[in-house]
Amino acid sequence: xxxxxxxxxVTKSFGAVRALKGVSFELRAGEVHALxxxxxxxxxxxxxxxxxxxxxxxxxxxIGGQQVAQxxxxxxxxxxxxxxxxxxxxxxxxxxxxxxxxRLESVSVLRRVNWSARRERAAQLLQRxxxxxxxxxxxxxxxxxxxxxxxxxxxxGAGARIVIMDEPTASLTQKEQHRLFTVVRELRASGVGxxxxxxxxxxxxxxxxxxxxxxxxESVGTRNIGAGQSAVARCMANxxxxxxxxxxxxxxxxxxxxxxxxxxxxxxxxxxxxxLPLPSGEGRGEGVRDSRPAGPPNPSTPPITESELIxxxxxxxxxxxxxxxxxxxxxxxxxxxxxxxxxxxxxHITLDVRAGEIVGLAGLVGAGRTELARVLFGLTPADSGExxxxxxxxxxxxxxxxxxxxxxxxxEDRRRHGVILEMPIAHNLTMAIHPRLFPGTWLxxxxxxxxxxxxxxxxxxxxxxxxxxxxSLSGGNQQKVALARWLATKPRVLxxxxxxxxxxxxxxxEIHKIIRRLAQQxxxxxxxxxxxxxxxxxxxxxxxxRGAEIVAMMPRxxxxxxxxxxALGQGRGES
Amino acid sequence: xxxxxxxxxxxxxxxxxxxxxAIFAPNFFEPQPLLSRLxxxxxxxxxxxxxxxxxxSRQIDISVGSLFAVCSLSAGLLxxxxxxxxxxxxxxxxxxxxxxxxxxxxxxxxxxxxxxxxLATMVMWREGLRLAQQxxxxxxxxxxxxxxxxxxxxxGIVCGLALVVLLALAYALRFLAVGRFVYAVGSDAEAARxxxxxxxxxxxxxxxxxxxxxxxxxxxxxxxxxxxxxxTGRMLELEAIAAVVVGGVAVxxxxxxxxxxxAGFLLLACITPALTYLDVKPYWxxxxxxxxxxxxVVADGVRRRKLNR
Numbered sequence: 040x041x042x043x044x045x046x047x048x049v050t051k052s053f054g055a056v057r058a059l060k061g062v063s064f065e066l067r068a069g070e071v072h073a074l075x076x077x078x079x080x081x082x083x084x085x086x087x088x089x090x091x092x093x094x095x096x097x098x099x100x101x102i103g104g105q106q107v108a109q110x111x112x113x114x115x116x117x118x119x120x121x122x123x124x125x126x127x128x129x130x131x132x133x134x135x136x137x138x139x140x141x142r143l144e145s146v147s148v149l150r151r152v153n154w155s156a157r158r159e160r161a162a163q164l165l166q167r168x169x170x171x172x173x174x175x176x177x178x179x180x181x182x183x184x185x186x187x188x189x190x191x192x193x194x195x196g197a198g199a200r201i202v203i204m205d206e207p208t209a210s211l212t213q214k215e216q217h218r219l220f221t222v223v224r225e226l227r228a229s230g231v232g233x234x235x236x237x238x239x240x241x242x243x244x245x246x247x248x249x250x251x252x253x254x255x256x257e258s259v260g261t262r263n264i265g266a267g268q269s270a271v272a273r274c275m276a277n278x279x280x281x282x283x284x285x286x287x288x289x290x291x292x293x294x295x296x297x298x299x300x301x302x303x304x305x306x307x308x309x310x311x312x313x314x315l316p317l318p319s320g321e322g323r324g325e326g327v328r329d330s331r332p333a334g335p336p337n338p339s340t341p342p343i344t345e346s347e348l349i350x351x352x353x354x355x356x357x358x359x360x361x362x363x364x365x366x367x368x369x370x371x372x373x374x375x376x377x378x379x380x381x382x383x384x385x386x387h388i389t390l391d392v393r394a395g396e397i398v399g400l401a402g403l404v405g406a407g408r409t410e411l412a413r414v415l416f417g418l419t420p421a422d423s424g425e426x427x428x429x430x431x432x433x434x435x436x437x438x439x440x441x442x443x444x445x446x447x448x449x450x451e452d453r454r455r456h457g458v459i460l461e462m463p464i465a466h467n468l469t470m471a472i473h474p475r476l477f478p479g480t481w482l483x484x485x486x487x488x489x490x491x492x493x494x495x496x497x498x499x500x501x502x503x504x505x506x507x508x509x510x511s512l513s514g515g516n517q518q519k520v521a522l523a524r525w526l527a528t529k530p531r532v533l534x535x536x537x538x539x540x541x542x543x544x545x546x547x548x549e550i551h552k553i554i555r556r557l558a559q560q561x562x563x564x565x566x567x568x569x570x571x572x573x574x575x576x577x578x579x580x581x582x583x584x585r586g587a588e589i590v591a592m593m594p595r596x597x598x599x600x601x602x603x604x605x606a607l608g609q610g611r612g613e614s
Numbered sequence: 615x616x617x618x619x620x621x622x623x624x625x626x627x628x629x630x631x632x633x634x635x636a637i638f639a640p641n642f643f644e645p646q647p648l649l650s651r652l653x654x655x656x657x658x659x660x661x662x663x664x665x666x667x668x669x670x671s672r673q674i675d676i677s678v679g680s681l682f683a684v685c686s687l688s689a690g691l692l693x694x695x696x697x698x699x700x701x702x703x704x705x706x707x708x709x710x711x712x713x714x715x716x717x718x719x720x721x722x723x724x725x726x727x728x729x730x731x732x733l734a735t736m737v738m739w740r741e742g743l744r745l746a747q748q749x750x751x752x753x754x755x756x757x758x759x760x761x762x763x764x765x766x767x768x769x770g771i772v773c774g775l776a777l778v779v780l781l782a783l784a785y786a787l788r789f790l791a792v793g794r795f796v797y798a799v800g801s802d803a804e805a806a807r808x809x810x811x812x813x814x815x816x817x818x819x820x821x822x823x824x825x826x827x828x829x830x831x832x833x834x835x836x837x838x839x840x841x842x843x844x845x846t847g848r849m850l851e852l853e854a855i856a857a858v859v860v861g862g863v864a865v866x867x868x869x870x871x872x873x874x875x876x877a878g879f880l881l882l883a884c885i886t887p888a889l890t891y892l893d894v895k896p897y898w899x900x901x902x903x904x905x906x907x908x909x910x911v912v913a914d915g916v917r918r919r920k921l922n923r
Contacts, residue, residue: 438807439810439812448808456802456804461868482793
């Protein structure tokens, strides 16, 4: 196993901020190396150094055994480094083959485009990924995971030896994740070194060979991942569907051509950049560890467990992951009967949420969970069925009415819609309570400031002060501000949509404690989350949605595979 | 200081210009010509304040010049028909508000892009006016110019009106909830909607306000001369937008304030006379104005790049 990438004691400062204080990192050919760390630990800076976007201040960077000084993005591309971001950067109005062509073909301005060759190559690359995407489709019409696959096809076509994936599963459904994992395993099997960044530990345990943990700009350790897997990871591994065609490509054996496919020469043809055909039998889906390539990582370091890993990340013990409920829930606060909204994409929703209860909404992305939240908040008002609040039938036609009825909605994607980045934190915090805090239309800055300070103290928001702009906060703290804004409305029903997405482990557990505390204070909480362990751990009851409907109600303590089976539709969902 | 760097720097540039004028051309500060210049500029300031609100809420309006002409002419015709001046003023403001409401409705209700909507209404008002009026000037009866008062008093009223509008809007932006909403909608309309604000209502409102202010500005301009030129208000939208941009209001919405707009407006308004007083050839006027605008935009670009890093 040769190191395709070797960073030694890399440092980087931005002004007075030392983003990297000495990071050493090694990526071998044919391994998936997870990079883990809380937000702000230095992951993105490190990635930017590897992709040539930033120059390191100190330390050395070796690519393919050669020391590289002054790496530029162009040089990184030429050296076979590709990065697949969470949000694919394709040109939405161009077709898939045009997008691939733009990345891979030479850039001379007067070059004549060979359309058929361009299309042919795109089709070939996509087929190798087992992606059922037409090369003539406009990139903007593809779903997020399809766009990711196109990005991966570009990396493949460029003969990347080092592929960086930055939270690639953040917006994928379970099925799409599996397909992505298969592709990643294939890349690994063909000798590519994959740097995999994710906040989801179970993914790292399911996929990675080694993990390097960054904390406060330093690499605090590189560990093997092996036998000591967590229950969650095992569960994930077990319920991974057993395909009748366990080939790495979802299309099955017919499309694989393992024996006959020639090695593909790539444009920047150094010998190393040749992608080898897959050895047959590699990357089969029988079990996670079976599909590892030969060459185990350094045997002197024992495999790491999930709790050790978390400890390594946060540098402290995160006590019992999920706070438990105390006492019985109270009266039914929110009752939905046969609620539906044709335009909003939900139907036949019947659900009770009691005071003091957290009801989890599980399901795949696109199953209708966010859509239900939007109906309840009046963004896409219901057109059938009834909503009862504390026993009274209400109609909710607009967010204003929802707020007036005591419903609060903390939306997903807080970067875009939860917090207004340009506005001071204090203004963000009072946004939803203007009528109460400022009776009459005059603002009262004193009241606003003291309210802001109180909320920030209450939820332990780490910020320079109430006047700092929302954009200056870390993800976890932005989420707390978004939450605090709605808590200020003193809601009876609190709807949380992906409250910990992209939040680091420490802040995640803080947010979990806050949610439980709010429920304890008598709020009825509806928790939407794609993080299965979170839904299982936090919820008193779990409603599973599939195809715009609630398909199952499950009690606390339900096994993950049962929930997932319901979300997938008992065996009908996959394969 | 850091948050208001743009406003400070524009104010600094303005002061620098005024100080150099004080040293090299003290004649510039003679009261009567100075008051005349300020009076002539006052209507543009009123329009610039309205445009600032529209830009803060992440929209644009390029139809104000044409609407200004329509309002001027209507008020002039009413005054020429011997209706009392207050009626003409109300009609002008009302007509402006209706014109603004048309833009606002198309933008907020039908969700059309404001640049296209106001481009259409700009052409519509201007060409409609040309068709109706055929370029004929309207002569105003006595008692309209300077509101029938001595010239100095009339000038005082015009400048005072502009100041009142500026202060009232600046106050509303800072101290009223609705001002906060303008910033919120301009920063992130969807986030504002999810926070229980009605972005479309806010957008509709700022367009109506801009229209009404345009109508008011038309009257403030009307009373300064004995007749109304039907081609009045040409390039007004560009001058007003330039003042707003130079004053540090972000074209991407949500950032800036009226103090900056005032400073930017005065800076641009002082350049032309300053050149005369400083013996610079007047050919340089537009080039220098353009350079100032470019400088402001570049400063914003650099600043944004720093923020994003």
